[in-house]
Amino acid sequence: MLADILKDSNYKLSQFSELQIQTLENGVILRASRDKLVPYATCAVRKREVKLTPEEIVRQLYVFVLRDVHGYPVERMQLEYPVNFGREIKRADIVVFDRDETVAPYMIVELKKPKLKDGKDQLKSYCNATGAPIGIWSNGESISFYHRKDPNYFEDIPEIPHAGQKLSDILQERWTISDLVAKDKLVTERKSLKDLILEMEDEVLANAGVDVFEELFKLIFTKLYDEMQSGRNRVRHLEFRNYGDTESELKSKIQRLFERAKDLWPGVFLDDDKIMLTASHLSVCVSSLQDVKLFNSNLEVVDEAFEYLINKSSKGEKGQYFTPRYVIDMCVKMLSPNSSETIIDTAAGSCGFPVHTIFHVWEQILKSKGFDRGHLFSLEEKPQECFDYVNDKVFAIDFDEKAVRVARTLNLIAGDGQTNVLHLNTLDYERWEERTSDEDWIDTYNEGWKKLKKLRVDRNSNRDFSFDVLMANPPFAGDIKEGRILSKYELGKNPRGALQTSVGRDILFIERNLDFLKPGGRMAIILPQGRLNNSSDLQIRNFVSDHGRILAVVGLHSNVFKPHTGTKTSVLFIQKWDPILCPKVDDYPIFFATMQEPSKDSGGKKIYVKRRDYPEVRTNHVVSEGIASEQLDHYNTEPVDLDEYLLDKHGHLIVKHDLFNHDGLTQDGIAEAFHEFAKREKLSFF
Known part of the structure; x- marks a missing residue:
């Protein structure tokens, strides 16, 4: 009624x-x-x-x-x-x-x-x-x-x-981390961090006379530090809150917290960086953010906010858009990396592929030790093997300085203060030495650079590496026109061997990514769908098939990258030929799938799963010591509120897609179907 x-x-x-x-x-x-x-x-x-x-x-x-x-x-x-x-x-x-x-x-x-x-x-x-x-x-x-x-x-x-x-x-x-879990505004008020940022921009930051990206980045960075400290000491009171402080007292407190965060997670801000917001503007922003739990099971809360900020300030202009996290999770599930394998993202953005790979491998490590994945999975103390994996096996590169700083933040958190996220131009590897010899660059990136150099095939060349796994969403827009760069790539030349005047950036990334893989290594790369079926791109497809086995092609819905672009895209999965891991053959089956659920509406707003989509699933959220858990009863006899959204086991909304089964609550999807294919084909990584 x-x-x-x-x-x-x-x-x-x-x-x-x-x-x-x-x-x-x-x-x-x-x-x-x-x-x-x-x-x-x-x-x-x-x-x-x-x-x-x-x-x-x-x-x-x-x-x-x-x-x-x-x-x-x-x-x-x-x-x-x-x-x-x-x-x-x-x-x-x-x-x-x-x-x-x-x-x-x-x-x-x-x-x-x-x-x-x-x-x-x-x-x-x-x-x-x-x-x-x-x-x-x-x-x-x-x-x-x-x-x-x-x-x-x-x-x-x-x-x-x-x-x-x-x-x-x-x-x-006075709030502890348990209070924040129980009263998280994103859950109780059904908002996103992006919504809150839009409110702050509208009411405060538009007229504050500051760089909005920089100041919000500082505040989110500081709040992540505060949550982590309380996550590891559950009786500690959160400091990123106004407990009746005057505006000047609050600014001094938040600045001190920011300084401690910079000490723990170096190389993101300069040593002399300060919070530039006025005390009154800062007070408003703190009150907007203080009831939000940034840490969740996969850092998606903060990731979405960074995606918005970076796209607004720089990314969209270069044609590089952040990959929705459900697409990333599908790729990770399909390539199934493990703790002994190295992984790199060569167009990292905010590091979605590496971060979600970290969580995937951490879950394997914890499971092998009999531990459960907790509600504050990204924040809790973990075995040393988890940190060793991040420090030794996980790498990322991006040419956008703001994106690299965001990516470093997320990886510094995962790696307990260590990260291998580097600010480099992946395609222009000939000029890396100019960057890697710069004193300021060395101060920030040298530890990661030393580890990356060890993975070179030739110690005197930055072209070929020996990575096990690579995942990337390279920029779609913009052609490379510099002959100096094009001459280094087979795909920089036409089929007759003549140097082309311009080549799509994403085309060169296909070849460059294959250079990063060792024989038997595997990769997932997101490409405009035309690369896979345009007659003019036959040379590209021949190049790929010469260098590796095409494992799978997954067509994504045209709404996936909206509102930034409506370009139809596909994910190409390849394994490089190797006599043992992937012997070369002329004829073999390829897994093809097309995403049917749009996941977003035509305006780019995410579509979430409603309980009526899965009426047999009942979710009871129990709060115990600040940790939300869930008990599933598939024999539900109680009436289901058809207007409520289905929540995952961490109390978060679930995007409606058909790429994989989310927490066992939705239907099996493309990733699960690929697993069956991989087992039948006896692929080396299954």
Whole structure:
């Protein structure tokens, strides 16, 4: 009944419990009006029947939340409260009055505007006009809580006080990592870190006179450090929070935390780098970020934010777009790297392929020792073998300095302060020596460079290496026109051997990546689909088949890289010929698959799995010592809320795709089908 009324609106019911929804539905009365039945219900506050519009449904349900969850009596509430703006009167959806000053608004709830920005603007005007210190916005799906500190500063707060609490009880509470897990805003408010960054840009950073990328990078870097320290000492209080500090006190505290983070994870910021935001701007940003848990099972939360920031500042201009993490996970599952093998990404971006390979191998190491993968998998203490793998076997290269710094951050975390992420131009290997002899470059990258040099086939050449596994998503856009570079590549010449005037960057990456692999080594590379079927690209396909076995071709949906590009892409999987691991043959089967689920809509927004997609799966999230776990019961007899999204075992939304089975909750996909193919073909890595 209620779902039918909300069907074509921007309001949802996913924020409310099954009991609250059922209580309201049980009270619905149908009244005849103009030859149709109109739903009404008795308002808990006004004690009279009201017509159930989408907005009214959410309002009535939120009254239940205020009354039954937070303990506020309906006698302290008023609906459609008049707020004066000069001669104009507007009406606030719900007002909760102060316990002592019974006519003074204490909380104002805004539901009329189903979009956050519009709702927050309206809420601010109501709070400023009435002096209410607490504002709440909701559309039944997302919710936001604010403390009005002054007319121009509304601070995010994690929740509202219970009827028996004061606002100061909420603001002065000391948080541990367990509190952050339990109250993570990304889960409780159904937001993403990117959403919060957009809010900060809109309200604070656009006029702050600073480099937005640099300042947000510093804050995320600092918060990651704070979470890691508390993850390894669970009684430690988080420091990246405002516990009632003055703005200047808060800035000093966050700057000290930033200095400690730089000491632990060197080579990302300069020694004399400082946080450049003013104390007031920093205070707003800290309040927006402090209730977010950046660490999760695979760092995807922070990765998505970095992807947005780097694309905005530089990446998109070069035609290099970050690979969605579900595509990366498919590639990792299909190539199945292990702890004894070296791996490199030659166009690393924010290092998605290496980081997800690390997690894949770590899981193998932990499983071999009888350990489970925890909720804070990327943060918890691990056996030394895990760090040894990152330090000795995992490498990455990118030519974009900002991307390299992000990639280094993620790998420094995984590698406990060590990383082999290098700032180099993969294609122009002849000029590496100019970079590797630069004193500033050496200060940051020399440890990783020394390890990479050991993997060269010829100690005097930077062309050929001996990696076991390579995964990359090279830039699609832009041709290489320099004859000096083109002359070093077979694919820089036409079939008659004459040097071409320009060659697509991604074409040269195919050859360059094969140079990085040892015989029997394997790779996954994402390419524009035309490379695999255009008649003009026959030379490329012949080159590939001469150098290795084509293991698989997986066609990705055209929405995968939206909103950045609609280019149709495929993932090409190759194993280099080797007498033992991959003997050369003229005829062999190839695994072909095409992604059917789009994973994103036409605007590039991710599509998530809903519970109704898998009604047999029941998820019970149990919080114990701050660690969320899940028990699955495939014989579910309880009603499933069809409007709720299915969450994985870490409480995160699952993108709807058919590339692999996510946590055993969805159907087997392309990766599982390839596993069966690989076993039948007796591929060396299965």
